[in-house]
Amino acid sequence: MRLMAFDYGTKRIGIAVTDPLQIIANALTTIHPNTILEFLKEYLVSEQVETFVVGMPRQLDGTDSQSASHVVGFIRLLKKTYPDIPVVQVDERFTSKMASAVIAQSGLRKGKRQEKGLVDTVSATIILQSYMESRNFI
Template sequence: MGRILAIDYGSKRTGLAVTDPLQIIATALDTVRSHDLMEFLKRYAIQESLEAFVIGMPRNLDSTDTNNTPLVKGFIKQLKRVFPDTPIYEHDERFTSRMALDTMIAAGSKKSDRRDKSNIDKISATIILQSFLESRR
């Protein structure tokens, strides 16, 4: 069984999270500059068996597209070209940034850590992945 990798794609940075090989637990992996993301994913796929990608899909409260939705959809097309045999799942990412910040506060993170957007991005990816895993059970 391969890992599932979640992607919280943004115009500047992208948060990544991954499951354990048994696909039970989601763990923050890294935050990568978005223009370096595809190379990072290619290298990661050489080291680890990837079963699927989960992409956080930005939506408004009324489920309409946000300004970032076309950006994410464009990335998904590129991902399909590079990884044609790997399934890609879209998953609602509403409120994940807020939930990530709340999680950091509850965990006692320093204010400087909470200001670092890369921390929020990878925690958001972890929340997306954990929510995806729970939806499959």
Template sequence: MARILALDYGTKRTGIAVTDAMQIIASGLTTVNTKELLTFLKDYTKQEQVELFLVGEPKQMDNTASQSEAYIVPFLAKLEKAFPNIPIKRVDERFTSKMAFQTMIDSGLNKKQRQNKALIDEISATIILQDYLHKL
């Protein structure tokens, strides 16, 4: 089986999580500068087989798209063009940043460690992916 890759897309950096080859476990992979994201994904897919991209879909509480969706849509077009054979699914990402922060607290990270926004993005991507796996 191929892996599933989840992206918590941001204008500055993007958190990335990936499944194991059996698609059972979601693990944080890394956080990359968003400007370098497509290059990173091209390099990664040369080394690992990816079956699906999950991209977080930020929504407001009333279920409407958030303002950051305006930045994600152009990225999705680039992603689809760069990887025409890998499907893209969107996943509601409401509360993932708050859950990631709580995960950091529960893990015993100190205040300085919890201020690491890159780690929050990576954990958020992992939560998006784990939530998707639970619904399969």
């Protein structure tokens, strides 16, 4: 079964998934928040997801950032809609900066590097990767 991670934003949600053996995190897509339930409904018809991993925006001191309330609402929606799939929160501080750095070093054309959706999917992949790494050290 796969793990699925979300980099939630009010304009876009970056989504990443693992392979079925949960070895590699892969960027999947970026979608508008209004279409997330429709997307998940279609995706879960053909793929099994063991856990949802959601990036939680935090300030440098570890407290919730201003956008955290939107993420909390998203988590509530996931739990209500898919009560059998656990939802795990991961600190997402610096993931957008890390994603931008990875993209800048990737060799992509400048126009492609500046696509905001690309940052969101790479951020979701970093969130998923950090969750997978933390799980392996426990």
